Amino acid sequence: MTSYRYDYDVITQWIDPGEKVLDLGCGDGDLLRHLMQVRQVQGYGVENDPDKLLASVKNGVNVIQMDLEKGLVGLEDGFFDHVIMSLSLQAMHNTQGILHEMLRVGREAVVSFPNFGYWRHRQSILNGHMPVSESLPHQWYNTPNVRFFTIADFDALCEMNGIAVRERLAFDEGKLVLEEPNFLASVAVYRLGRGR
């Protein structure tokens, strides 16, 4: 992983100055640190990995240890302006539960994930191997990812759960994709709200 991720720019655009922001799976706290610097947010990270939690503390951001699979119990309804989950949704078992929780405690949710339907991934499968790429950097036997889904799948899930897709941007390894994102984009970033 590079220390700078291009979905950060998109996410930053969607955050207004001074917002209350929760970053789920905040890792070393780089995104929060960035948002604190350029958006003066009141930011909190959530992390359950002790090494990453330590990195976040070293990075000077607020970080709270919590197991996201158990939801966001204890956090108040509608407390945050934005609840972010950057490239972590695919590593969670309780996909629907966490999306529901994000939109419970946040006015909006921002989610980015690797698109399993990306053409290179499809090509890889056609060639008989599980895809390994910049957006899916692990081998099948050591990946932390547990859910493999496409942009089309995620759209359908939002539709099914009454989650409003307010905005969606798709990228092919950093470059914006406007046509056929489910085929041409490696990563998608969504801005989600409650209701349709």
Add this chain to the structure above:
Amino acid sequence: MIQPQSVGVVAPQRAEFTEPLALRSGGTLDNYHLVYETYGTLNAERSNAVLVCHALSGSHHVAGTYADAPHNVGWWDNLVGPGKPLDTRKFFVIGVNNLGGCYGSSGPNQMNPATGKLWGADFPFVTVEDWVESQARLADRLGIRRFAAVVGGSLGGMQALSWALQFPERVGHVAVIAAAPKLTAQNIAFNEVARQAILTDPEFHGGHYYEHGVVPARGLKLARMVGHITYLSDDSMAEKFGRSLRHGRNTYSYDVEFEIESYLRYQGDKFAGYFDANTYLLTTKALDYFDPAFEYGGNLPAALARASADFLVVSFTTDWRFSPERSREIVYALLHNKRRVSYAEIDCPAGHDSFLLDETRYHALLSAWFDRIEV
């Protein structure tokens, strides 16, 4: 980076106070003294002071050793010293024996100036808030207007939290470790068993046992045995003692059979040999009374609205005395108030006592947190 070192040989100091201290219990201490130790050097701006608050059986002797007692190592020596997480090359660290304690500060085993006799049971009830008030006066005496940090574990963590509420402008950072925003009925129940053990000891003499030349050692021993059970986890007891038998077989007697019995008796006897029963009573009551949310109708977020410090809250997975859920209550209440807070749940098998250990991740976290404090 240097190899972590001891602060070396230290000596306690004593501060006398003559301005009366009004206590939450309604009583007043007209004059009193506090015994304390310091490690490191107060900087010219007086901005690098850190107060370490002690728990039930702790003292002002946080780090280092004594010239005449080289084996008497401070109770949090693994935390405080040059190159240690609370680095005395950067910070000026203070440990205070709380009022009502038995290590030299005004308390039941000290002279009551009004009578010329030992206070005994006449020493007034003291609360966490009273301790914090007296610690603030000591800070005044040392010329410290604002602490860089106040830290503590267990009952010490409650004092640290109370500092953030009583003197928000006088503390920059607060670490609340293995603590709780108040005791549960179960916590109070364990304390009550401990107190009854002391109060019903025939040698307690209504708390004036000093005059009889005895101590209620049996009661104090039982109190400590009960306490010790709550400090350890089921797993750590199982690992350390399991069902090991002293004689390798059942002897069908009430002598020590299981190793855990031997351990508890030993800990109880040792404790009864040096701790004061009246202090134990007073301190368990201070624990029971602590409840900053009480005057806010039980609303902890409302109670913590006054706090402005940057918080670190730490709990331990196997601590059932003050479980992680209790620490999370504090975290959520701080979050509600949009305060700066980080929270870690340390995976450590040792139960409540974990906070005194130098578990790697725990100390790495404390190091990182202390590092980021600017003085």
